Amino acid sequence: MSDTPPNGPGDKAGRHGPTIRDVARLAGVSIGTASKALNANGRLRQETRDKVNEVALQIGYRPNDMAQSLHRTRSMTVGVLSTDSFGRFTLPIFQALEEQFADQGIAIFMCNATDDPARERQHLDQLLGKRIDGLVVTARRADKRAPVGPLPPGLPVIYVYSQADDGDALSLLSDEEDGARQAVNHLIEVGCTRIAYLTGPEHFEAVLQRKLGYHAALAEAGLPEHPGYYLSGKWSEAWGREAVAALFDGAGERPDGLFCGNDQIARGAVDALRERGIKVPEEVAIVGFDNWEVMTSAARPPLTSVDMNLSALGHEAGRLLIGMIGGERLRGIRRLPCTLVVRESTKR
């Protein structure tokens, strides 16, 4: 960023600060292209669009032809509002946002509302009073929520690992259905044919999304569904142990693969199987979810798990918000891919 913004010959008299001409020159594009990029219209490569918006942000270009920017000047701050207490899921997202914004010289206001609407309102008022350039809303679960607000028109907002019940909002989520599909496909590839899904409470969107992926993978492979193989309970190791007792101590046909809704359930399952003398992965292969190192590496054997790439989600959210601050208009739900991390619990 420069203290003395370049002053091209095309500047209007009396106007200070960088112009679209400066943006175009520094981004190495024509004024027409810069205009398209800044107004988020026309056909452009995403790369070009990003480059122009980045330059605009860096030199502090303030467009005067976009309604949402008419009455605002950049404060070089954004707000991050967590609607649940900060935790394991919000941390990597926040860390990534912080890196992304710090690189642009943007400071972050952090607020936490812990499911308290009055507190949330208070935080929003405070953030708006600080004239933030944009807002990120995050949560510890990806369920739908009422949109935050009311907000001033044109304030860029992104929901991350959270989605607003509002078609005009932009929500960034992890593709948990596909993550589940990858997990179950992997179990099928290593030879499992009787695959159970042990998971958390059904009022979590995550449980249902992953169930869709579980069903889809079985259907694609032509494997029958066993009605007793879907067990919804808690997100705990104790539940993993209980579920194994239900599946393996009874008279029913035993599964040879377990897809677990999180790594704690998988850890409980692996312990319970070992204590029954059932070999993992030889007799039963197991996949967890979250790729939480504390659990995956301490389990015996270490757990194969689905990583939601929350850090990538945070980086992408930062990148998109910077584009929106530069004038891009984005909406809808975007889901980023999960990655399967293979360890001993499925290595046959």
Added chain:
Amino acid sequence: MSDTPPNGPGDKAGRHGPTIRDVARLAGVSIGTASKALNANGRLRQETRDKVNEVALQIGYRPNDMAQSLHRTRSMTVGVLSTDSFGRFTLPIFQALEEQFADQGIAIFMCNATDDPARERQHLDQLLGKRIDGLVVTARRADKRAPVGPLPPGLPVIYVYSQADDGDALSLLSDEEDGARQAVNHLIEVGCTRIAYLTGPEHFEAVLQRKLGYHAALAEAGLPEHPGYYLSGKWSEAWGREAVAALFDGAGERPDGLFCGNDQIARGAVDALRERGIKVPEEVAIVGFDNWEVMTSAARPPLTSVDMNLSALGHEAGRLLIGMIGGERLRGIRRLPCTLVVRESTKR
């Protein structure tokens, strides 16, 4: 906070904003008392001091008789700089700070430098550019670090769960030595006489602080120290299992109590003992450290553990920083007490 600051008859001509007279009136104290509280001198009850400083902060009182405030006006923002990546230990501290400051209408800038001095400098410059009223420096371990800076004279700074190698700084820590002493005293109370200490790597200040408490408790009880009973390794479950193998599979005299440097080591130990058919707590009682619910509640049996009360540490840091912004001058190292949380692993 009021939009129209009260204007008492004692105002100097040409001076706008609240005066010390307003602070005194709203706090229900004399002007002399308000002055003592704001200047952090004289004898006053802590309650009175806090009340006066709170009122001063709330009405935006700007003392003109304190050097550090002469050239600053309040921005109603503070910076929180984490010098390590955010994690399990910084989270509860941050959450508490956030609550404390939000109640005062103060917004928090969050920055993360991850042991990168250049990044730290960049963040500090940014924070100072935003004219923060105060700074909290936190870390994921309580070891000494070089003071952040250079900072403008008079800017209130607190190190939390971190300490600066600077006699003029204020550092707030958990009393880990006493926490260890409580743990070992408890093992002695439930009848243990051969107590081992299984812990993490010695280059952690925490390992040494807790070792002091371990030694002190044994000495106070007149119990001999067994040279083989101090095992320093990693902060992991795997190390807990290894340490149990070393202590219980050899020819040496077996311990009847284990004090573990964290809950992961304790969890590993409890698993390893169960697999050897050694009963916890009947034959060996176990205490962990951190009171990390993920570990303490999943262990079989659930773990007694030392809680560092990081949330209380964060609240106290927020309270103290608010006082410092109001004019109090504090320095030195303060250690807040730990709490022992008793569960089945020591219930005999």
